[in-house]
Every structure is written in C-alpha cells, then in structure tokens.
Amino acid sequence: MKTTKAGSMKFENQWDDAAAAHCMAQAGDDPADRQLALRVYTSRLIGQNPDLVMHGGGNTSVKLTRRDLYGNEVRVLHVKGSGWDLGDIEAPGLPGVLLDPLLELRALDALSDEEMVNQQRRNLLDSSAPNPSVETLLHANLPHVFVDHTHATPFLALANLPDLDAALREIFGDRLAVVPYILPGFGLAKAAAEVFETNPQVEGLLLKNHGHFAFGATARESYDRIIAHTNEVCDWLARRRGPLKPAAAVARGPEPQEILPVLRGLVGDVMAAHQSNPDAAMPVLDLRDGAEVRDFLASRDLADLSRRGVATPDHVLRTKRFPLLLTRDVLASGRAALAGAVETFLQDYRAYFDRNAPRFGGAKTLVSPHPCVAWMEGLGLAGIGATAKAASAAADLAEQTLEVMREGEAAGGFRPIGEADTFDAEYWSLEQAKLGKGVPPVLTGRVVLITGGAGAIGRACAAAFAAQGAQVFLVDREAAALDEALAALGPWHGGAAMDITEPGAAAEALARCVRRFGGIDILLSNAGAATSGDMAGLDEAVLRQSFELNFFAHNAFARAATGVMRAQGRGGQILFNISKQAVNPGRNFGAYGLPKAATFFLLRQLALELGPDGIRVNGVNADRIRSGLLTGDFIAERAEARGTDPDSYMAGNLLGREVEARHVAKAFTDLATSERTTGHVMTVDGGNIEAALR
Ligand SMILES: [Zn+2]
Structure with a gap:
C-alpha cells in the first residue's frame, strides 16, 4: 500500500452524483436500504485511500428507521463490522444494531469490553452478522445520521502534537473539538458524547493520539467534511514543513x-x-x-x-x-x-x-x-x-x-x-482472548522457491505448498506463463522470470526472493528438460547443454539457497526433482539421465554435508507425468512404439493408474513436512519394479 507525503498531499473529493444515484437505484425502493447503499458508497470512497484509513483503522455508520417483525418502527444503527475492510465493504459488512438499547447503556458508570460486545451482539438485527466495531457506542452516542471515522496520516500528525489545542483552534476555530485520549470502548464513547454536547456546533471531533471523526445529516455532508478537514490539516502542516536535514555522507553499507x-x-x-x-x-x-x-x-x-x-x-x-x-x-x-x-x-x-x-x-x-x-x-x-x-x-x-x-x-x-x-x-x-485460538496451516510462514514454477509440476507444487500456508516464489523462463501461474496462485506470492542456466541466475533469484520475503526455507529445484538421441550419435554440445539445466542449475540454486539458509541459521530444506531416468535408463534418454544421475548423487552429497546445518535434502523420482517434457504428441509416439494406446501407456505401472502432477506435489509437501528425513528419494511412478531404488 503506497502512502504519500502527508504535507504534500491533497485529498480529492471523489463524490460523484451519478455513482451515488446508481448505488441507491441498485438498493431498491426501501428508503432505509437506499440510505445504507449511500453509506456503503462513501465508506468505499474513504476506504480506498490508504492515507485516510489502513488495515481496518477506520469505521463508518448510518442511523436509520426500519420496521421490525411486528410492523413497529425501530431505530437502527448500521456500523462497520469486524473482518470487513472499508475499501470493498458491502451492506452485510455494516450490521444493523437496535439503536435505543445502545443509547441506554450510557447511564452506566462502567461497562467491560466483553459485556459491551455482548450488548452489541444481542441487539443485532441479524444474529449471524459480524461483531459491530469496538467504536459502535461512540457512533451511537452522536446524534448525526452519518458518522465517519478515519486515521488519516495528516490527522495522526496533528493528533500527536504537544500543543494540540492551539493547533486545532488555529486550523478549525470552533468547528472541531478535542476528545482526550481514552482507549476505544465504553469510556471513550461516553467522553466523546460529552465533548460533543458541550460543543454542539462542531462538524467533527479530533480524538487525541488517535484520529478524526466527522459527521453530517447526509452521506455527502459527512464525506465532504472528512475530505475538507483533512485537506485543511494538510495545508497547515505544509506551511510548517522545513527542509529535510541532509543525510550525512556515509560509506556504502551492506545491502x-x-x-x-x-x-x-x-x-x-x-x-x-x-x-x-x-x-x-x-x-x-x-x-x-x-x-x-x-x-x-x-x-x-x-x-x-x-x-x-x-x-x-x-x-x-x-x-x-x-x-x-x-x-x-x-x-x-x-x-x-x-x-x-x-x-x-x-x-x-x-x-x-x-x-x-x-x-x-x-x-x-x-x-x-x-x-x-x-x-x-x-x-x-x-x-x-x-x-x-x-x-x-x-x-x-x-x-x-x-x-x-x-x-x-x-x-x-x-x-x-x-x-x-x-x-x-x-x-x-x-x-x-484470541490468543492460541485456531491452528495455522503447517507451512505458514515458510518461504518456498520453485524453479520451473510455471510448468505443470511447478504449478501443482506451488498450489500444494500455498495450500499449506507457505509463501511461494516462482522462477521460470517464460514471463507470460509465470504471470499466469502467479495469478492462479493468488496474492502474497512472488516470482522472477529468468533463464536459470545463465551465470549468476541462481544468486539473482535468491536475492529477489530475499527482498520479497526476507529469506528462504525450502528450495524446490524442479526445472528440467529432456533431449532424446542415442549416446553414440549424440552431439557433445547437446549433452553439455543438458548438463547446464539438469545438473549445474540444480547445483547453483542449491549453493545459493544454502548461503541464505546458513545466514538465517535455522536449518532449511532442498528438494530436487530427480527422475526415474537417474536410476533406470530409457532408450535414447542418455542426455537426460546422465545429468539427472549426477543430481541424484548431488542430493546425497548435500544431505551428508548440510546435515550439521540442519538443512535436509530430499527428492522425488517421478515418471510419466503429463508436462512440458511429456506432451500429447510425444505420448502418442511412445505409446505406438510400445504397441499400445496413450491412456494405457500413461497408466502402464503396477497400480494401473496414471500419475499426475498433483501426486508429485503431494510427495514434495510430504517430504517438506517430514522433519527428521534427509537424503531420501520418494518414488512417484505408480509402481515400477525395474526402477525401484535399492
Ligand atoms: Zn479509531
């Protein structure tokens, strides 16, 4: 979320008559629903500007009249519910609470937060609605139809000034009153009501060390005031802003x-x-x-x-x-x-x-x-x-x-x-009360870098790790495919498009992963490609090229990841996608099998050498997975060579069932969560006794 410099910013009033009319029209004929639709509209206008509210730090409300089940008119406060963000709020995110019982609470001397929540919940129109905001009583106690509350950046600068009263008078005269600092809840709601009642002419309140409230008879009036007040504070701050103290010249430090x-x-x-x-x-x-x-x-x-x-x-x-x-x-x-x-x-x-x-x-x-x-x-x-x-x-x-x-x-x-x-x-x-509630997914907080991340197996692995809570960083040569894979994965993941056989690519990929997430926990070295041809006739350049991708890139990524894992000092994991070909040669696949056999050995060598660092090294031996390596044409060709059809060819294993990318991904996440396993290769091929590891 990008914020702008408070003093230099100008908040644009984004009210649009046509958009407001459209929201009301969509809400139907009920006048209460139409008011609520306007409440949603300006809540979104406010919520979509991170300099006004950020991460749940604001709330809005509207007071309406509705009819209850018996046809009696009741006064209802619709106020932001917990779990909703103002930026994309909808009507159910503003649960309705009966207003009169909330107002009666003011007669009490004190009310615990738990009892306040209980009273708010028991007066909900919809018993399954989310909890109304902790600032509900403050909204209730103000008489205005629309009330808006922000933690706008300029207002936070103002709210924490040592001589706040003088600044506020200078900017607003008597249009804004100050509420002393009190923790949000019953006490603050009562204090705010008292301040308002002593200054009934005000357009809003400044909550010391906390934020801004504005209110009005209409959605537009309250929103206009939020924007106008915030701009007035911006202008005042801008006049006080001196030049930045220049940074002392320093020698280049670490990155x-x-x-x-x-x-x-x-x-x-x-x-x-x-x-x-x-x-x-x-x-x-x-x-x-x-x-x-x-x-x-x-x-x-x-x-x-x-x-x-x-x-x-x-x-x-x-x-x-x-x-x-x-x-x-x-x-x-x-x-x-x-x-x-x-x-x-x-x-x-x-x-x-x-x-x-x-x-x-x-x-x-x-x-x-x-x-x-x-x-x-x-x-x-x-x-x-x-x-x-x-x-x-x-x-x-x-x-x-x-x-x-x-x-x-x-x-x-x-x-x-x-x-x-x-x-x-x-x-x-x-x-x-929330502490210790709910168990997060097992790989929450783990950072997984996957090479070949936009391919069939890479994407299946990314989905499997993300489903267990991990943050995934995909590396792939194909930028468009990478973007597509990241989009499918959803927010909070990352990636980099690069040719991993280029010198320096592994270090660059790791640096970018570190800049994105702070480090790495699991390297899934997956990228690979097969070249066919019999060894006697194979061009040596082709073999060397295969070694670049199917062995040296694995080695380079393992080395770069190990450097980061050692800097973290809390162990880590390296997972290799090996191949059945590493142990069981297939005719014309020598150029693929040789580097894969070397990678298989690398796995064991690294398991031996990295054990003392707590870094586990494991791999998966998969066979016959539909992917970039094994396309439809190729499958048809192989099936014909064996005198069978493609489906029988793909299911040609002991279990008689095709092995899919998701089965490979499952093996990788199983290895990733097997905390005391290293130097192990798991075979995922549906059963093939000739290729079984001894
Ligand atoms: Zn607040």
Whole structure:
C-alpha cells in the first residue's frame, strides 16, 4: 500500500452524483436500504485511500428507521463490522444494531469490553452478522445520521502534537473539538458524547493520539467534511514543513538482502523460543526501501524517534510500541552485533510486560516478544509478521508512522500515548482472548522457491505448498506463463522470470526472493528438460547443454539457497526433482539421465554435508507425468512404439493408474513436512519394479 507525503498531499473529493444515484437505484425502493447503499458508497470512497484509513483503522455508520417483525418502527444503527475492510465493504459488512438499547447503556458508570460486545451482539438485527466495531457506542452516542471515522496520516500528525489545542483552534476555530485520549470502548464513547454536547456546533471531533471523526445529516455532508478537514490539516502542516536535514555522507553499507536473512533467523529464534518449539516457522519480512523511507532513516536522530511510540493505538497490535533499531554500526558489524540488538529488544520488551502486566493481576499473557518492525539506518525498514500479509500490514503502518513523525516533528513534535496506555491497547482483553485460538496451516510462514514454477509440476507444487500456508516464489523462463501461474496462485506470492542456466541466475533469484520475503526455507529445484538421441550419435554440445539445466542449475540454486539458509541459521530444506531416468535408463534418454544421475548423487552429497546445518535434502523420482517434457504428441509416439494406446501407456505401472502432477506435489509437501528425513528419494511412478531404488 503506497502512502504519500502527508504535507504534500491533497485529498480529492471523489463524490460523484451519478455513482451515488446508481448505488441507491441498485438498493431498491426501501428508503432505509437506499440510505445504507449511500453509506456503503462513501465508506468505499474513504476506504480506498490508504492515507485516510489502513488495515481496518477506520469505521463508518448510518442511523436509520426500519420496521421490525411486528410492523413497529425501530431505530437502527448500521456500523462497520469486524473482518470487513472499508475499501470493498458491502451492506452485510455494516450490521444493523437496535439503536435505543445502545443509547441506554450510557447511564452506566462502567461497562467491560466483553459485556459491551455482548450488548452489541444481542441487539443485532441479524444474529449471524459480524461483531459491530469496538467504536459502535461512540457512533451511537452522536446524534448525526452519518458518522465517519478515519486515521488519516495528516490527522495522526496533528493528533500527536504537544500543543494540540492551539493547533486545532488555529486550523478549525470552533468547528472541531478535542476528545482526550481514552482507549476505544465504553469510556471513550461516553467522553466523546460529552465533548460533543458541550460543543454542539462542531462538524467533527479530533480524538487525541488517535484520529478524526466527522459527521453530517447526509452521506455527502459527512464525506465532504472528512475530505475538507483533512485537506485543511494538510495545508497547515505544509506551511510548517522545513527542509529535510541532509543525510550525512556515509560509506556504502551492506545491502538489504545481506541483512534480511540474518534478521529473519534471529527473529525466528525468538519466535521458536516463545513457542517452545525448535522446528517453529520463521517470520516473513516485508522490505520497504523506497527513497523517502531511506532518506528518513538516514537523516534523523533514530535512537530518539524509535522510542516515541505508535501514531494511533490500534497500530500496536501489528507493529508493537517500538521498532527494532539497527544502526549503521550494527548493520556493518555482522551477525553478533545484530543478535545483540535483537536480544536488547527482547529484554526491553519483557521488562515492559513485567512492569505493566501486574496492574491486571496475572490476567495478561505475554505475546511473542519478537519485533514487528525493524528500522535499518539508511537502508530501509522491514515489516515482520507470521505471514506475508501480516508483514505487509506491519510495513504499511510503519511507513505511515514515518510520515506522521516527519510531519509532526516539523509542526511541533510527535508525542504519542505513553507506556501504560500502549500496554492497555496491546493487551486489550478482546485481543488476548484470541490468543492460541485456531491452528495455522503447517507451512505458514515458510518461504518456498520453485524453479520451473510455471510448468505443470511447478504449478501443482506451488498450489500444494500455498495450500499449506507457505509463501511461494516462482522462477521460470517464460514471463507470460509465470504471470499466469502467479495469478492462479493468488496474492502474497512472488516470482522472477529468468533463464536459470545463465551465470549468476541462481544468486539473482535468491536475492529477489530475499527482498520479497526476507529469506528462504525450502528450495524446490524442479526445472528440467529432456533431449532424446542415442549416446553414440549424440552431439557433445547437446549433452553439455543438458548438463547446464539438469545438473549445474540444480547445483547453483542449491549453493545459493544454502548461503541464505546458513545466514538465517535455522536449518532449511532442498528438494530436487530427480527422475526415474537417474536410476533406470530409457532408450535414447542418455542426455537426460546422465545429468539427472549426477543430481541424484548431488542430493546425497548435500544431505551428508548440510546435515550439521540442519538443512535436509530430499527428492522425488517421478515418471510419466503429463508436462512440458511429456506432451500429447510425444505420448502418442511412445505409446505406438510400445504397441499400445496413450491412456494405457500413461497408466502402464503396477497400480494401473496414471500419475499426475498433483501426486508429485503431494510427495514434495510430504517430504517438506517430514522433519527428521534427509537424503531420501520418494518414488512417484505408480509402481515400477525395474526402477525401484535399492
Ligand atoms: Zn479509531
């Protein structure tokens, strides 16, 4: 998600009469449904701009009148439900809650989050609807028909200024009022209502250290105010922005692809220790090293800024309070220095937990104490998460935070909530209740690089690994086929088009995989191609060419992957696609079998040599799989040579059934999850005693 510099941005008002009318028309004749359709329309306008809301950090609502089962008129609040994103929300993402029972809650002195959720749920019109937002009561307590809430980048800069009141008066006069910082929930909803009732003329509210609310009688009025207010803050910030302090000239340091695997391994150690599982998965890293990020991380007093905190409380769940700071000195000093920085972060995080948890009398459970964001001075930042999606969200929020800091520091200072308030947000009881629920797929967080990834077997393997939670990086020579394979695989995977027999290709592919995901856990060295011809008549150049693809490329990828796995220091795996031909020669297939036999030997040699690093090396011996190697014409030709038809030829094994690419993929994922198996070759050929391994 790309954000823009807050001070330089201008938010365009995207309201379109025709589009709004179209949404209403599609909703039918019910006036309530038509209002809800407009609510969906402007929610999307807001949600599609990451500088307004990001990763669930905003919500919207509308108050309507509907008829209940008995024909009585009831007042209903439709408010954003959890699990929905404003950018692509639909009507079911704004569950309806009876408004009057929500308003009655205000008479209470206190209400626990659990009881608040319970009250919201028991007043839902549809009992199967998602949980209404934690900010539901705040929306309910405001009298306006439409209410919109954002965590816009400029507003976060404003909301964390030390002299917020003066700034707000200067920008808005009395059109916006400030609500003091309170953790979202019942208390904040009550405080916001009181502030509004003291200042009934306001067009919106600024929640200190948190974000912006605007409201209006119509969808358009509320949306117009969101955009206009945000632009007013932009203009004010722009007038205060000084020139960037120039970066000190420094000698060229390491490249991100040298740092990320080491960092990934060290964070993996922390996660494994927290889970008491030495085979635990590692995190995925999402690198952001655009010019603006690098400039910021090269030109500032990072030690000070890295200890300020989060721009808005809900960021803490994805970013933790502070990033892991890796200074130039640390980055240039190698693994031990990086390990020292991670250890310091860890001790610091545990101390923070130990200082704050006793306030809750043992009711809080320590979350995995690993950093969720790393600042690498002058190099860029990395989001760190259990999946590529989580890492990307952490990186998005970290990038936004740099913008908030840049603007805030220029306009007076970035002074977010302190330690106790941050802890309360991070260890919020409803989040704690989610801990340990649900078991993620077995290969979650593992990065798998597959060569020949756009071919039949490559694609089947990619799908099989992705289905088990892995992040897949495909390498293939055919760019168009690669794009198609990636599109079929869905989001959060990656790839590179290249000829893997070119010198340097393996190192380049690994570097790109590292830049995408932070490292590699499993190399599936799959690419291959067969040439036919009898040995006596074979041109030696053809044989050498076959060795380039069917042996040397396997070796080069194994070597490059081993380098990254050793930098991570947490084991790894290499999987080879061998061939029946490596052990059981087929007539006219010498040029294919010879390098495959060498690759078979390479597998055993590597298993021997890489065992001490915890790197397992295994392979699959497959035979007669329909693929680029074995096409329809070729199958027909072979079948005829054996005096049979193509289907019988393909099923010519002990089981009498054709072996498909998905069966090969299953063998690879089985080997990948067999934690104590190395040096093994699994045969997937439907049974062929002549080719059986001894
Ligand atoms: Zn909020």
